[in-house]
Amino acid sequence: MNGRVNTTYPAAGATEELRRLAESLAPGCWPSADETALVDCGRRLRGIGDELRDLADVIDALRRDHDGSGRFHDGLIDALTQVTSDVTGMRGVADRFAAFATSLDTFALATVDARAEVTLLASIADRDRLAGSVADALGDDSARVSAASAGRYALSAAGDEYTGRAGDAGDSAAQVADSEQRTESTPPAATSGMMTAGGFGALGALGASAGGALQGARAVGAQASTPDIDPTWLIERAAILQTSLPSPFSEWMRVAIGVGTDADGGQVRVVATSDPQPYQRPGFAIAPSELLAGDGGPPEYAIVAEMARARLTPVIVASAMTMPQGIASVLVAEGVAVASPPSPRT
Numbered sequence: 082m083n084g085r086v087n088t089t090y091p092a093a094g095a096t097e098e099l100r101r102l103a104e105s106l107a108p109g110c111w112p113s114a115d116e117t118a119l120v121d122c123g124r125r126l127r128g129i130g131d132e133l134r135d136l137a138d139v140i141d142a143l144r145r146d147h148d149g150s151g152r153f154h155d156g157l158i159d160a161l162t163q164v165t166s167d168v169t170g171m172r173g174v175a176d177r178f179a180a181f182a183t184s185l186d187t188f189a190l191a192t193v194d195a196r197a198e199v200t201l202l203a204s205i206a207d208r209d210r211l212a213g214s215v216a217d218a219l220g221d222d223s224a225r226v227s228a229a230s231a232g233r234y235a236l237s238a239a240g241d242e243y244t245g246r247a248g249d250a251g252d253s254a255a256q257v258a259d260s261e262q263r264t265e266s267t268p269p270a271a272t273s274g275m276m277t278a279g280g281f282g283a284l285g286a287l288g289a290s291a292g293g294a295l296q297g298a299r300a301v302g303a304q305a306s307t308p309d310i311d312p313t314w315l316i317e318r319a320a321i322l323q324t325s326l327p328s329p330f331s332e333w334m335r336v337a338i339g340v341g342t343d344a345d346g347g348q349v350r351v352v353a354t355s356d357p358q359p360y361q362r363p364g365f366a367i368a369p370s371e372l373l374a375g376d377g378g379p380p381e382y383a384i385v386a387e388m389a390r391a392r393l394t395p396v397i398v399a400s401a402m403t404m405p406q407g408i409a410s411v412l413v414a415e416g417v418a419v420a421s422p423p424s425p426r427t
Contacts, residue, residue: 099203106206107236107411112196112243116189123182123189130175130182137171187250195243202239206232233411234382241379241407310340310348312420315399322352323401325366330356337400338371339384339417341393348396351387353380381408385417 100111209232315338323336335355340348352367353374367373374380374387381398388395398412399420409419 096200099200099207102207102210103199103203103236106203106233107240110236110240111199112192114188114192116192119185119189119192123185126178126182126185130178133171133175133178137175140171184250188247191243191246191250195239195246198239198242199236202232202235206236233415234378234386237407237411238378238382241405244407310397312397312399312418315340315397316401316420316422319399319401322366326354327363327365335380335400335402337380337384337398337404339381339388339395339398341388341391341395343393349388349391349393351384351391351393353383353387355380355383379405379408381412381419385412385415 103111319336319338322338326334326336333355337353339351339353341351342348349372350368350370351372351374355377356375372387372391374383376383376386381400381404384398385395395415395417397418397420402421403423404419404421409421412419
């Protein structure tokens with residue numbers, strides 16, 4: 082993608098209204114990067130790289146045409162060879178510039194796609210919000226609450242996808258650079274709300290809002306409002322369900338389990354997978370007392386959505402694998418405790 086990024090958005094006023102709605106439902110989900118500036122920066126980097134290659138060709142030609150002998154001659158030839166080398170010289174720098182330019186283009190394309198998706202989801206959430214307001218005026222406020230929850234989870238999922246694509250864009254540049262150029266300042270995966278036009282140096286991980294939620298059962302045990310819910314047991318139950326998935330589904334499907342309470346305070350367990358359909362695969366060890374959900378998205382969100390449909394109050398959601406920070410932060414913000422194994426990096 083070396084040219085201008087094609088963008089088609091609603092009118093400016095409508096877009097701003099949808100942006101405010103999206104941010105109110107899922108703060109930080111609206112992509113804020115300037116894709117035009119990113120593409121322009123990539124174009125400039127490619128231009129500099131091309132000039133470096135041309136200059137390297139000129140210097141290389143001068144080196145080859147130079148005749149002489151002695152220590153000065155040998156030192157000069159050696160220096161010019163290093164300056165124009167493919168690894169550490171001008172051509173190597175030009176290659177890294179080209180890789181970074183491609184990374185910027187990929188980031189810009191991800192921004193365009195994510196903004197279009199978030200705009201669409203915000204439009205749907207706005208429609209559902211209006212429909213819920215009508216139902217609320219007629220005495221039923223459940224539709225309004227369900228609409229807000231559905232919009233929040235959908236927007237958060239879109240933000241998580243943008244986060245992943247942005248991280249992949251940064252990683253692609255790091256993979257091309259040689260090991261001497263890889264430092265601790267290599268950009269980490271970014272969250273959707275922190276995409277600035279200042280380049281990859283400003284990309285950061287989602288911070289303290291969800292950090293405590295990812296430290297395992299001990300960190301989240303106190304968040305559960307029902308004292309007889311054991312987060313450790315839920316994690317173990319999720320692990321049993323995860324391992325019971327038949328191959329090849331176990332290679333890509335994630336499992337989560339949640340506990341909610343009904344109007345009488347009774348506990349209900351809901352199991353969800355990332356399967357596009359809530360279908361019980363052969364061998365999947367779900368208990369008769371557990372409900373099954375799934376819509377192709379993160380299973381944690383599917384659990385809460387199913388509880389909303391069943392008029393249950395979600396209390397805690399657990400997963401067999403480390404829960405993504407973006408998902409955990411949304412659940413915690415909704416007052417839902419989360420439990421999952423700690424990240425291997427912590």
